[in-house]
Amino acid sequence: MNQIFWEIFIIFALFLANGVFAMAEIAVVSARKARLRRLAEQGHGKARVALELAESPNRFLSTVQIGISLVGIISGAYGGSTFSAKLAPWIAKADPLAPYADKLAFGIVVAVIAYFSLVLGELVPKRFGLSAPESIAMYVARPMAWLSKLAAPLVGFLSVSTETLLRLLGFKPEKEVAVSEEEVRVMMQEGVRAGAFNRIESQIVHGALELDRLPVREIMTPRPKIIWLNQEDPHEMIWHKIVVSRHSHFPVYFEHRDRVIGTVSVKAIYAHVAAGLPIKLKDLAVSPLVVPETQLVLQLVETFKQSGKHIALVTDEFGGIVGLVTLNDVVEALVGEFATSDERAKPEARKRDDGTWLIDASIDIESVERAIPGLKLGERGSSDYQTLAGFLLKHLGSVPKEGQTLTSQGYVFEVLDMDGHRIDKVLVLPAGPSKP
Numbered sequence: 001m002n003q004i005f006w007e008i009f010i011i012f013a014l015f016l017a018n019g020v021f022a023m024a025e026i027a028v029v030s031a032r033k034a035r036l037r038r039l040a041e042q043g044h045g046k047a048r049v050a051l052e053l054a055e056s057p058n059r060f061l062s063t064v065q066i067g068i069s070l071v072g073i074i075s076g077a078y079g080g081s082t083f084s085a086k087l088a089p090w091i092a093k094a095d096p097l098a099p100y101a102d103k104l105a106f107g108i109v110v111a112v113i114a115y116f117s118l119v120l121g122e123l124v125p126k127r128f129g130l131s132a133p134e135s136i137a138m139y140v141a142r143p144m145a146w147l148s149k150l151a152a153p154l155v156g157f158l159s160v161s162t163e164t165l166l167r168l169l170g171f172k173p174e175k176e177v178a179v180s181e182e183e184v185r186v187m188m189q190e191g192v193r194a195g196a197f198n199r200i201e202s203q204i205v206h207g208a209l210e211l212d213r214l215p216v217r218e219i220m221t222p223r224p225k226i227i228w229l230n231q232e233d234p235h236e237m238i239w240h241k242i243v244v245s246r247h248s249h250f251p252v253y254f255e256h257r258d259r260v261i262g263t264v265s266v267k268a269i270y271a272h273v274a275a276g277l278p279i280k281l282k283d284l285a286v287s288p289l290v291v292p293e294t295q296l297v298l299q300l301v302e303t304f305k306q307s308g309k310h311i312a313l314v315t316d317e318f319g320g321i322v323g324l325v326t327l328n329d330v331v332e333a334l335v336g337e338f339a340t341s342d343e344r345a346k347p348e349a350r351k352r353d354d355g356t357w358l359i360d361a362s363i364d365i366e367s368v369e370r371a372i373p374g375l376k377l378g379e380r381g382s383s384d385y386q387t388l389a390g391f392l393l394k395h396l397g398s399v400p401k402e403g404q405t406l407t408s409q410g411y412v413f414e415v416l417d418m419d420g421h422r423i424d425k426v427l428v429l430p431a432g433p434s435k436p
Contacts, residue, residue, distance in 0.1 A: 011113070014075040018121030021067040024144050026129035027136035028053050028060060035134050046138035049145050054137070062158040063148040071121075075113060084109045184209065200335065207334040216300055217293040219333050220314045220323035224360060224424065228257055228417060229264065230402075231281050237403060238279060242266055244358055244416060244427055249311045251324060252285040257419060258320055262286050263311055288313050293322055297330060304330075355430065358416070361389035361423035372428065375409055388413075389423040407431050 033054055039047035053060040084105040092101035129136050188205050191197035227245040229238060231254045241250070248267070253260050262285030272279055289312040291300060304310055310327035349359040349371035357372060365377045368388050377391050385394050392413060393399070395406055399421050406413045410431050417425035 011075060012116075012120070014071050015116055015120040018068055018071040018075070018117060019125035020140070021064050021071070022122050023125035023129040023136060024140040025061065025064045026126045027133045027140065028144075029057075030130055030133040031137040032134060036137070039134075039138075044138070046141055047134075050134075050137040050141035053141055053144060053148075058159040058162055059148055060144065062154075062162070063144060063151055066151055066154060066158070067147065072117070075117065204334050211298040211301070211330075211333070212296055214297045214333065215293065216291055216295045216297060216314055216325055217323065219297060219329040220293070220325040221329070222323045223257075223321060224362060224419070226251065226324050227425065228253055228419075229281055230254075231261060231285075233281070233402075235279055238269070238281070240403075241416065242269070244352075244356075249326065251288065251313060251321075252281045254282075260288055260313060260321060262288050263313075290315055291325070292317075297333060300325065301330060357428040359388060359426045359428060361387065361392070361426050363388050365391065372411070375411065377408075388426055392423055392426065 028050060031050060031054060033051060036047045036051040036054065040051050084102070087109060088101045088105035091104050092098045097104060185206060188197060188202045192199055192202045227241055227247055227250055229241060229250045229252045231252055233241075249263050249265050251257075251260050251263050261282065264281055264284045264286065268284045269279055272284065286309075289303070289307055289309045291303060291312045291314055293314050293316055295303075300312070303312070304327055312325050313321050314323040314325055316322045349357050349363055349368055351357050351371070359368065359371070364386055365388065368377060369375050377388070385391050392406060392415065395408065396404065400415045400418070400423065402415055402418050404415045412429050412431050414427040414429070415423055415425075416427045417423075
């Protein structure tokens with residue numbers, strides 16, 4: 001009885017040994033090298049050994065495979081010869097099975113050994129290895145390193161054989177990248193599902209990964225949507241544009257909009273007003289930061305940091321001003337969906353809290369009529385004009401000036417901004433209430 005017990009104990013010990021090798025293999029292969037490297041830099045000796053094994057897969061896998069193969073051979077040979085000899089007499093007691101007793105006993109023993117070898121020696125240990133790969137890799141690293149040194153001649157022979165065969169097959173290992181962008185995206189998605197990250201954190205990371213490919217023209221405010229200040233604008237016109245637009249910074253030009261003298265902040269204007277000083281945009285304007293439209297947003301962030309400015313004018317290849325970009329535009333690109341350049345350039349009619357509308361003059365008549373219920377600016381099928389600018393030119397009879405108004409159908413249309421001879425922005429308000 002004691003002999004049978006020891007024989008069973010030896011077989012299960014072999015199963016456990018096979019399991020240790022299998023667990024070590026899956027743990028070291030699955031362990032994140034970045035985490036092992038960080039732990040090694042912090043002084044963890046086991047992490048350093050585990051990292052060495054992970055970075056030398058041929059030597060480590062050869063060691064593991066030698067161990068698994070030896071254990072498998074020993075357990076199969078020992079179990080097959082030992083237990084089948086003891087099981088055969090029991091089977092022979094059944095007369096119909098007596099002629100096949102030895103073969104049946106051997107088959108049963110092999111099947112049982114194979115079952116426990118798979119469960120105890122492979123599946124369960126590998127599940128353990130996958131559950132905490134870095135911890136287990138550090139735990140088994142030194143024993144595996146010692147075994148590798150003991151079996152160095154055989155491990156070396158197997159490693160050389162493997163490398164030779166791979167070269168003959170034309171295999172060229174790709175340069176390893178510690179962490180790829182795609183892996184970061186997948187990890188963030190998994191983190192959101194698991195509750196480790198919230199959705200806005202995932203959006204910020206995804207947005208940050210796009211900054212090195214996203215050109216400035218994709219996030220800038222296009223030229224037709226910029227609110228400009230003329231150096232010669234009177235005090236009332238300046239405040240009117242500031243109040244209507246609700247922006248904090250404005251480009252200042254002289255004579256025409258490609259001749260920009262700088263940018264001015266509402267804070268600077270208000271400080272002069274509070275001190276009782278006259279507003280002279282020429283004196284308040286700060287030298288503009290100018291960037292090309294092809295510059296990447298990541299480079300723009302560096303430009304903002306180095307210059308200390310958070311607003312820049314965007315130029316095309318010919319040097320013309322095509323847009324304006326601010327640090328706020330960069331933030332919008334990070335925290336959520338950002339509009340494409342086509343979407344941002346699309347004319348719009350924006351209703352403000354005070355009941356007035358700030359409208360791009362290039363917007364089509366149908367869009368204005370949809371935005372302002374009851375307003376009819378033209379007859380269907382008429383070819384006289386298609387845009388709000390065309391409507392104003394038709395009824396004013398000439399190219400208007402900034403501040404000029406037209407009253408029609410119970411609304412006042414005020415030309416808020418001109419781009420040369422082109423009407424740029426129009427403020428629409430009910431004719432009854434006083435002008436804001």
